[in-house]
Amino acid sequence: MKRLRLKKRESSRMLLLGPGLILIMFAFFIPMILLFIIGFQTYVPGSGFYDKTFTLENFVRLFDQYHLMILFRTFKIAFLASLLSLVFGYPVAMLLAQSRGKKKSLLLGLILTPLLTNVVARTLGLMIVFATHGPVNTLLGFFGLGPFKFIPGELGIILGLTQVFIPYMILSINSVLENLNFNLQNAARDLGCSHFKAFWRVIFPLSMPGIVAGSLFVFLLSFSSFVTPRLLGGGSIMVMTMLIQQQAMQLLNWPFAAAAAIVLMVFSLILVSTYNRLTARIERMNDRTGIYSSMKFDKGFYRISRA
């Protein structure tokens, strides 16, 4: 009797898991394994085909001067985008953490609306904003500056990625600041610190976990984004994701595209695990308060891909 129940339990478990497992195998694991294998196969130039002989040539080629430059540029753009998000995002996070009620809802709405909007529609907006005769250049013109050529160009990509990903930075810093006791700042002021010093020596160090987590997150998202750099760079400024797309879709060099994809994935997995370890540690440290519970990585990571 007991065995029968156990068997029934087993079959109902498979019934529940089955469809999901099949989908994830079919649409994710099999294609990924296939891609992994292709990365080690030999490309037959000009044919769009590849033969099955094992080679490491694709990976060696990735580290020649031209491709290293692309890798370096990808890192540079991602780094500057996260730095800019931090500088721009911090004051907003402060404001968000200190406001309540209607004001807070309004601020959250302002920050979240772009996130829910289609990335292509937002990029179109950025293209208009940063155009040579666009509003930003008009504004700078009043101060006798410019006009600057933001797009197509690296500066446009960096600013664009900042606009697209800054909400993550704000929310990440906010999740720390929200639970911070701002009386600490007042105490520091009472003890004779200047306004700036009270912030710099007390509040800022305490918000470090949020800063690091947010920066890593924005870095990762920028690092693996495709649509934003493609549209704001005008196709002439290559980053890793664009290299992969170009090799696969235009040059039909699948083995090389696969190898580049593997390298990109290794980098992002390293970053993901660093992030996870970091937030897990913070979470353990703050288990009592649950401050950092909303910072786990698997929440919303797919958005990685949206830009």
Next chain:
Amino acid sequence: MIKEAGTGIAVLGSLAKKIFTMLVLIFIILPLPIVIISSFSSSSMIAFPPKEFSLKWYISLASKREYITSFLLSLRIALISVVCSLTFGTMAALAIKRYTYRFPELLKTMFLSPLMVPAVIIGIALMRFMNILGWINSFKAIMVAHLLITMVYVIRTVLSSLVGYDITIEYAARDLGAGPLLTFRKITFPLIKPGLIVAGMFSFIVSLDETTISIFIAGGRTTTLPVRIYSMLEHGLDPTVTAISSLLIVLALCILLLINKVMGLDKFKI
């Protein structure tokens, strides 16, 4: 005297901070209203601010069949995604929660792993696989991609709404004679309903917004709306794009208001 000068600087500093914060907020939101305003321009060059206003591009939108077909396709894919991934995803999440496994974390990681891989990589992997199957540019291919992405989201959301869920009340219902379906309908479903609503809305947005993966596997008659807009932007600016993008922005705003109404924005996690 010195103290007064100090306050003066402090006031100036806090004013500068306020202005800076305002500028950043404007920077975050600006692209959206600018698209909407530009869409009412009468000029055939996308420019801001527009010199004259007209509804020209909305009228032109109505006559462009390809946008309408793409929009309807995207809508159909999104609706199918919501229904299927809510079903399969909830089933999987319940199975993960309900039964004991030798490696409990492994199964969860497996289901959530697509979230950790950049979309470009999923895109080319799927493109290659679909090529081999001969499914490229087919409705099946694009449906599979959207189902994958939305199901992962549903599993994540439902799992997190199951965190405080006590499995023993299901056993109690079963002991009292309820079948598995009745137990789900009367016990499990009402308890996870808020999570399911959020998961459903979320997968709708995710599917409607999905661009990167679709760029690789969509084409011809299966071009979804974001891919259509993307390729328009890639090849130069046609002002009709501003009209359709404005509609998407308004749609996102409506969904945001809906989420705010259902659960409150501060509880919303991206």
